[in-house]
Amino acid sequence: MNLKGQNILVTGASKGIGKSIAMHLLQANARVGIHFNKSKTEAIKIMSEYPLSETFQADLSVAEEVQRLFENTLAHFGSLQTIVLNAGVFLPHPIEEPTATWLEIWRQTMAINLESAGIITKLGIEHFKKQGGGRFIYIGSRAAFRGETEEYLAYAASKGGLTSLARTVARSFGKYNIKAFVVAPGFTQTEMAEEAIRKHGAENLVKELALNELTTPNDIAPLVAFMCSGQMDHATGSTIDINAGSYIR
Numbered sequence: 391m392n393l394k395g396q397n398i399l400v401t402g403a404s405k406g407i408g409k410s411i412a413m414h415l416l417q418a419n420a421r422v423g424i425h426f427n428k429s430k431t432e433a434i435k436i437m438s439e440y441p442l443s444e445t446f447q448a449d450l451s452v453a454e455e456v457q458r459l460f461e462n463t464l465a466h467f468g469s470l471q472t473i474v475l476n477a478g479v480f481l482p483h484p485i486e487e488p489t490a491t492w493l494e495i496w497r498q499t500m501a502i503n504l505e506s507a508g509i510i511t512k513l514g515i516e517h518f519k520k521q522g523g524g525r526f527i528y529i530g531s532r533a534a535f536r537g538e539t540e541e542y543l544a545y546a547a548s549k550g551g552l553t554s555l556a557r558t559v560a561r562s563f564g565k566y567n568i569k570a571f572v573v574a575p576g577f578t579q580t581e582m583a584e585e586a587i588r589k590h591g592a593e594n595l596v597k598e599l600a601l602n603e604l605t606t607p608n609d610i611a612p613l614v615a616f617m618c619s620g621q622m623d624h625a626t627g628s629t630i631d632i633n634a635g636s637y638i639r
């Protein structure tokens with residue numbers, strides 16, 4: 391696959407799924423905006439290995455920083471063909487907690503997982519309309535369809551919102567040559583999933599799958615690169631599940 395000539399912003403590209411996506415895109419000759427928040431060393435390491443990349447720092451829980459991220463990335467690359475909305479948090483907030491504490495996590499989750507994606511979508515649509523098209527790829531979750539465990543109500547709700555956002559973009563802006571896709575991973579071996587591996591053990595997690603091994607970021611990134619290539623454009627609005635057969639719908 392050759393993505394030469396494409397400028398792509400990947401949010402949360404410093405670690406896990408986002409990092410793997412960024413590396414696959416760079417290996418396919420795209421120019422990639424590596425967004426990070428706290429993991430500066432990891433982001434800079436990617437940039438030092440791939441001259442076609444540039445790093446951008448922003449805390450996506452702050453609306454002004456989200457807008458600045460979009461503007462800085464656009465100013466650097468001049469145009470964007472695809473935006474991969476991957477950054478996210480998976481924060482527990484059991485209902486036994488005091489309501490104020492529970493609400494704090496709800497709001498933080500919504501700000502990072504959904505509101506930031508909403509702002510980038512709004513700004514991205516304005517840019518794509520001007521340049522005659524573009525693509526959004528939203529990293530959703532199995533949680534949006536199957537539901538999550540009880541302590542992750544906000545996470546599941548945020549991913550449901552993200553899925554509806556993507557579908558509405560696909561329906562509403564297709565005539566402007568704007569496409570939107572959702573990739574819905576199940577349990578994937580990243581830092582986000584470390585706690586679950588510690589708690590349940592990798593063997594028990596594998597028992598929930600149809601396949602014999604846990605999904606890794608490298609099982610997800612090639613699909614995103616394919617979506618960026620434009621060869622899936624007529625599947626706009628669709629969601630592709632990557633959950634090792636753990637939830638087939």
Ligand SMILES: NC(=O)c1ccc[n+]([C@@H]2O[C@H](COP(=O)([O-])OP(=O)(O)OC[C@H]3O[C@@H](n4cnc5c(N)ncnc54)[C@H](OP(=O)(O)O)[C@@H]3O)[C@@H](O)[C@H]2O)c1
Binds near residue numbers: 430577
């Ligand atoms: N792992 C799974 O099992 C799984 C399953 C389904 C869906 N997903 C989804 O896949 C996406 C990536 O997850 P992952 O497993 O790769 O997670 P991860 O390894 O924990 O990486 C999360 C990324 O999001 C960024 N991020 C977190 N909070 C941020 C904030 N406030 N502002 C800006 N960036 C922030 C992090 O940046 P810094 O490190 O630089 O702060 C990091 O690059 C998420 O949307 C997640 O919901 C994951």
